[in-house]
Amino acid sequence: MCQSDSVQELPVTFCPELYLQRRGWVLDIMRREGITEVLDIGCGEGELLACLCNPAPWLAPPPPEVLPPTPSEKGTDDELAELHKDVLHPEKIAGLDISRSELADAAEVTKPPDPWQKSGLWHEPVRWEPLEVKIWEGSLAHVNQEFVGVECIVSTEVIEHLPDDVLQAFAPIVFGAYHPRIVVLTTPSYTFNARFTAPDAPPGARSGWPDTTKRTSRIFRHHDHKFEWTVEEFTQWCNEVAEKWGYDVELGGVGKAQEVDEWGRDEALGWASQVAAFKRREGVEWAEQRARQVAERGYRSPTGQPEQHKLLATHQHLAHEAGRRPQSLQAVGDLILERMVRLRETSLSTRELWFQNEVAIACGGWLDWLVRAIQAHDSLALHSSSGGLPGEWTIQLDPGLHHLIPPEASASPPDTDEIADPWDPFDEDLPWGEDASEVVILEHGDEVEERAWESQNIDWDKGMQDLETNADWGAPEGDWSSGSQWT
Secondary structure, three states, X not given: OOHHHHOOOOOOOOOOOXXXXXXXXXXXXXXXXXXXEEEEEOOOOOHHHHHHOOOOOOOOOOOOOOOOOOOXXXXXXXXXXXXXXXXXXXXXXXXXXXXXXXHHHHHHHOOOOOOOOOOOOOOXXXXXXXXXXXXXXXXXXXXXXXXXXXXXXXXXXXXHHOOHHHHHHHHHHHHHHOOOOEEEEEEEEOHHHHHHOOOOOXXXXXXXXXXXXXXXXXXXXXXXXXXXXXXXXXXXXXXXXXXXXXXXXXXXXXXXXXXXXXXXXXXXXXXXXXXEEEEEOOOXXXXXXXXXXXXXXXXXXXXXXXXXXXXXXXXXXOOOOOOOOOOOHHHHHHHHHXXXXXXXXXXXXXXXXXXXXXXXXXXXXXXXXXXXXXXXXXXXXXXXXXXOOOOOEEEEEOHHHHHHOOOOOOOOOOOOOOOOOOOOOOOOOOOOXXXXXXXXXXXXXXXXXXXXXXXXXXXXXXXXXXHHHXXXXXXXXXXXXXXXXXX
C-alpha cells in the first residue's frame, strides 16, 4: 500500500443503506413483540411513522368464538402463523420532535389518503383496522402525560444529539415516567469509525467533526453529535439503565461495510450502528421501584402544569366498514367459485384472489376466514406449494365443475374495412386512464361529445346466475372515510 493511500479515507458503503437497516431492525423487534402502540422520540420527518401508517394486508386471527378451531392440517395452521407474525397491526402512533419544519413533513406523510385519489398501485389497499396518529412538538426533557404507559418507545440515532442535561433526563423520563413495555434505541458506534481510515493513517486523514464538547479528541460523523460511544461505553450505559429502571436488554448492531477491509478488521470493529432492545420486567415490586425513583427526581408532571408539548396534528385513519364483519363461509366459498369460473381458472393462488379485494371484503379482512371457507366448500380444495413461501396456497376447482369454464374463443381475422382500436379498456395488460369518465368520446360532425361510463343492462355471463343467487358480495369497497385535525 502506498503512503498516499494511508492519508485518504477508505470507501465504506452499505447495502441496503444504513438507515434502512436500522429501520428494518426496529420493525423486526416490533413484529416479534406484537406492538400496537408506538411513540417515536426524535421522529424527524416521520419516515418510520409513515411506514406504520401503511395498512396491514389482513387482520390478526379472529377469536375462537368467531371462528372456532377445527381439526385441520397442521401445515396450514403453521403457515398461517408464519404469515401473521410478519404483519404489524398498529392502532396508535405518535411522533415527538423539536423541529417544527420537520414535524410539518411528518404531519403530511402520516395523514390519511384522499378517498377519491387512487394510489396508482395494481392493488388498492384496504384498511381493516383504525389508526390514530398524533404529531407533537417539544423536548423529551418534559413529561407528557399522554405518553405514560405507551407500549413501545423508539429512538433511533437520537441520544448522541442530546446535551448533557437532556441526556441525564432521558432514562428517568423514558424508562421511569413513561415505563413502556419495549424501548428500542440505536446510536453510532465510535468503534466502527476506525474502518474509515487505514490503521497507520494520521489524524488528519479522517474527515468529520471534532468533539465540540472538548471532552475527547474524537472525530464524529455529524456536526451536531455531542458524543459517539464505543461498544464498551454503550454496553455499560445500557446495562446500568436496565438495572436501575427494571428492564432486560438485548444488545446488537446493524451495518457492515460492503467492502472487505484489507487489514482484516471487520470482525473486531463490529457494526456501524449499535442497537439495544429493552423489555420491561413485570411485577409490583419493579413498578413501585420505578415510581419511587421518578417521584424522587421530580419528573412527574403535576396536574394543572402548563403543557410543555404542543400537539400539531391529529389524524384518524378509519377502517373499512366490512372489517371484522365477514359473510358466511358458504357465501365466501361460492364467491371464490364464481370468481374462478369468471376468470376461466381451474386453479388460482390465494394471494392473487385476496388482493382483488372483493373476496377479502367478503372475509371481513380475515385471511383465516378465506382458508376456512375454501376447506369447507364442497367444490374447492386448498393445496400448499411445495417448497414455496408460507401462505403460497393454490385453490383447486373440483374437476367435476371444469365444464362450467367455457373454452377460449378463437380469434377471427378482422374485415379489411375494420378499423382496429389499439386500446381496450378490458385489457388487463394496459393501464386505465386516470379518469374513466373521459374515456368514451363520440364525434358528431365537427362536435365532440364526452360521456361518462354508464351502467348498461348487459348480461355479461348469464351462465353465472345460479352461482350468484346464493352469494352476498359484501359491503362496497368505496367507503374510504378518513379524518385529520390540525391544531
